[in-house]
Amino acid sequence: MAARKKSTIMRALILLGIVSLFFMIFAARVVYVQVGKEVKGQDLEEMAESRWTTTQPLHGERGTIYDRGGEALAEEVQSFTAFAIIDEDYEDHIEDPAQAASDLSPLINMEEEELENLLSQEDRFQVELGSGAKYLSLSEKEAIEELDINGIQFITEPKRYYPNQTFASHVLGFTNRDMTESLMGLERGLNDNLEPEDGELSYERNRQGVPLLDPNEIIDEPEDGEDVYLTIDSNIQTVLEQAMTEVDETYSPNKITAVVANAKTGEILGMSNRPSFNPNEYESITNYTNFAVSDRIEPGSTMKMFTLAAAIEEGVYDGEETYQSGRYEILDSRISDHNNGEGWGEIDFDEGLQRSSNVAFAKLVLEKLGADTFFSYIDAFGFRDITGIDLPNETNSSIADSDDLDAGVSGFGQASAYTPIQLVQAATAIANDGEMMKPYVVDRIHNEQEDKNTYTAEPESAGNPISAETAKEVREKLETVVSGEYGTGKPYQIDGIDVAGKTGTAQISSDDGSGYLSGENENIFSFMGMAPADDPSIIVYVAVDRPELDGSESGSAPVSQIFNPVMKQSLSYMNIAPETDVENDEVFEETGIDTVNFTEMTTQQAQEKAESLGLVPVVVGAGNDIESQLPESGNNVIAGEKIFLRTNGEAIMPDMTGWSIRDAKRFSELLDKPLRFEGSGYVSEQNIDPEAAIPDKGAITITLMTPAEMREEEAAEEEPAEESEENASEDAEETQEDASDGETEEETPEEGEEIQDNEEESEAAEETVPEEAPLEEEPAETE
Missing domain, CATH: 3.30.10.20 (Trypsin Inhibitor V; Chain A)
Structure with missing residues (x-):
């Protein structure tokens, strides 16, 4: 009996010990959790807070890009995405999928049958309506709302929008619509400035998600992106875009590039290319290259203005000195003037400038300057370095400088290649009394939240390659290219304004590197002009690559159709009026x-x-x-x-x-x-x-x-009767073509023959003509 009692007591003690041990462990754990507030590495306070706290992102707005006058060129706007509720248990749902598809399909670019199938799905509450229903503008949303289709709803979301459509597109670049990627131009180059930082809002709520009476809100404010103000002038850019579009549609060139610059400061007032694009429709872009800064070309005779400047600066230019035009031997090659090497007899150098004689400028380089001195001016005018313009992907020049042949042909614009922006920068030295100005397109960057500019551009000198006296004399000489008796730049005359400039007809290297393209109009036609000639405010450079000209037109036709209106508009907005008669003076005084x-x-x-x-x-x-x-x-x-x-x-x-x-x-x-x-x-x-x-x-x-x-559109609305007239005309053309079948094709030059541009010049004609002819034999190193 005593033994049994002793055993019971022992078991009770053991059980008590076990219970006490577990209690002590539990108590220790409770104390640990209370003090450390952590279980399995997870913070209990954070877990509790997460169950009762919700966080919402606060969207920061991407910075706006403005022109110099404060007009928005790229901005963030609200867009709308349409979707359809198709659950029949929901009061506002699609009631008639067939009718809804018929009405809606034209507005969202979706086939009617496909849309009807989408709206007829079962076991779905709602459906998206494809890419055509995303990022809608307000007018597009309103057009859908006017259909009054039950079940069509919209959500609002931001998108990047370019209000001027095709407008300085290569300068601005673009982002994708939801602004998650910056893909080109300033949008990419200045993305760090433009991109916002999103914030967030945190608050406490109950189980149903309703904020508590004391929600304990914590706000991390978003930071909007900085705004960018450009030097681009929308008035000038608009005229530039319109003129380039007209030329592009009329002449179907391979490409066009144009730059408008303030001659005193280097500010870029306008810049455009063709082909171009609408940044709002970036999926259809075919040309991503800003030719003005990322494409180098042989400049043709526009280069002669810098060779002339070097010769005048060195004191070796005598405009009244005569030389024999036509042809000129350099080493084993022969330079030819553009009229099939016939030249114009013995003429002076001033006339050679007006006629754009290649022989004149080859002689200036090799007999007056010398190759070393000439290339020192290539350096001084900045042609060996990029300009440093604040646009992405600027490329550098390619200069041929191995021997006298390279020097001679580079002097009139062949062999060496430069970017248009390098040419424009160099031209500011001639326009700006010898001081060359660095080009720039960003005027300032503004932080709206801090109300301060984080960057402000200042005009920056890029060197002084020539003196003010030389620059003045060069402008006087270049003005005769436009107004002189033999000037090739006559199509660039503007009533009441003296224009100084130089035409160019550049050759294009073949893709295989074997030489230059040959054939009619296989050239880049260009003009670099500045006005007013005595004290230029504006520089305009235009280059048109391989336009389709008719037999009576010269390369100056498409170029002048861009240059002339752009220069006139630019001078107007610089408050520079033409010098005309009293009546017109009153007009421009009153409208200045x-x-x-x-x-x-x-x-x-x-x-x-x-x-x-x-x-x-x-x-x-x-x-x-x-x-x-x-x-x-x-x-x-x-x-x-x-x-x-x-x-x-x-x-x-x-x-x-x-x-x-x-x-x-x-x-x-x-x-x-x-x-x-x-x-x-x-x-x-x-x-x-x-x-x-x-x-x-x-x-x-x-x-x-x-x-x-x-x-x-007008052609599509013509009466069917006109078609019969066209058919008759086509029959006549076919008859004429049949009659000409026996004509021989134009012969191509054989090896060793002098290659000439397919150009003709009428001495009596008022219009300009293409100038340059290539070398008789083109060494590989000059290509």
């Missing part, structure tokens, strides 16, 4: 920087005054007094430009057909109404009929078409 204040006049007086100044008045309203105007008083306009006049009466819609996008924007700004547009070019359609009252609410919506698109 001190534009007339029409708001002090009656409607009739304003119309008469505007017309007397050569402006085109657009009166908006039926009142008798002018209340506002655009451009405002004090702004700069040119003769032939529209002046928008708002009266005190009801606003009446004008006929906008043929207006430029710039005019349309001014009109919408005058009325303080949003403008929405599609396409590029000129206005072809408008949502408010002409002569109708303009409603207080709503936007002005227009459709733009290029001249080529307009011509195609």
Whole structure:
């Protein structure tokens, strides 16, 4: 009995010990957790907070890119993505998939059958509507809403938008729509400045996700990207884009590049290329190269202005000295003038400059300067180094400098190759009294949140290759290229303004490196001009690669169609008026920087005054007094430009057909109404009929078409009767072709023959002609 009792006590003690041990371990663990607040490496406070706290991202906005006047060229805007609710248990759902697909498919670029199948799916609450329903503009969203289809909903999201469409596209570059990648141009080069930093908002909530009465919010504010202001002038750029589009459609060249620069500062006021692209439609880009900075070409005779400058600076140029034009021997090769090597007999060097004689400039280099001195000026004008312009992917020159032949042909623009921006930088030395200015396109970078500029550009000298006296004499000589009796630059004359410049007809190396392309118009035609010649403010360089010219046209035709309007517009916005007669002087005085204040006049007086100044008045309203105007008083306009006049009466819609996008924007700004547009070019359609009252609410919506698109539309609307006339004409052409079958093909030069450009020059003709001819034999090292 005693033994049993003892055993029971022992078991009880053991059990008590075990229980006590477990209790002690548990208590120790509780104390550990209370003190350390951690279980299996996880912080208990964080776990509890995560269950009751939610975090939402706060979006930072990408910086805007502006032109020099503050007009947005690239900006972040709100876009809309459409989706469809197809669950029949939900009140607002697609009721008739077939009808909805029929109405909606044209607006989202999806086949009707495919869309109907999408909307007819079972066991789905909602469906996305494809890429055509994403990133919609407000006008596109409103067009879908007008269909009044039950079940169509929208979500809002930011996207990158380029309001001017095809506009300085290679300068701006682009991002993808949701701005997750910066792929080209300034968008990529300045991505660190433009890119925002997102923030977040954290707050406490209950199990249903509803914020608590004391949510304990923690806000990490987002930081918007910095804004970038360019030197680009939208007025000049607009004229440049329009002129280049016209030439591109008319002459179908291989490519075009053009640069407009402030001669005093190096600011780039305009820059464009063809082919170009609309950054809003970046999937269709075919040309990613900014030819102005990333493509080097043999400059042709535009190079002669720098050879001339070197000769004058060295004191070895005598314009009245004569030489025998036509041909010139260098080592084992022969230089030829562009008229099949015939030349113009014995002429002086000034006439050789006007006629763009290759022989004259080869002799200047080899007999006057010497190869070493010539190449020292190549260095001084900055041709061996990139300019350092603030655009990505700038390439450098390729200079042939191994012997006298290289020096001789480089002196008139062959063998060595440079980028257009290198040529423009060098030209600033001639325009700016010897001081060469570094080109730049970014004026300043502004941090809106801190309200300060984080970067401000200043004009920067790139050297002084020549003296002010030499620069002045070079400009005087180059002015005769445009106005002189024998000048090849006559098509670049602008009434009332003296232009100094040099034409160029550059050859193009073949793809296999065996020599130059041969055949009619297988050249790059160019012009480098500055104005006014006595004290240039503007430099314009234009190069057109292999345009399709008809038999009566020279290479200057497409180039001048870009250069002339751009130079005129640029000088106008620099407040430089042509020197014309008294009547025209009054026009430009009145329409210069001190534009007339029409708001002090009656409607009739304003119309008469505007017309007397050569402006085109657009009166908006039926009142008798002018209340506002655009451009405002004090702004700069040119003769032939529209002046928008708002009266005190009801606003009446004008006929906008043929207006430029710039005019349309001014009109919408005058009325303080949003403008929405599609396409590029000129206005072809408008949502408010002409002569109708303009409603207080709503936007002005227009459709733009290029001249080529307009011509195609007109051709499609022609009567079928015209087709029979065309058929008859085609039959006649076929008969003529049959009759010419026996003609021999044009013979190509055999080895050892002197190769010539396929150009002809009429001594009596007023238009310019292509200048250069290649070498008789082109050594491999000069290519």
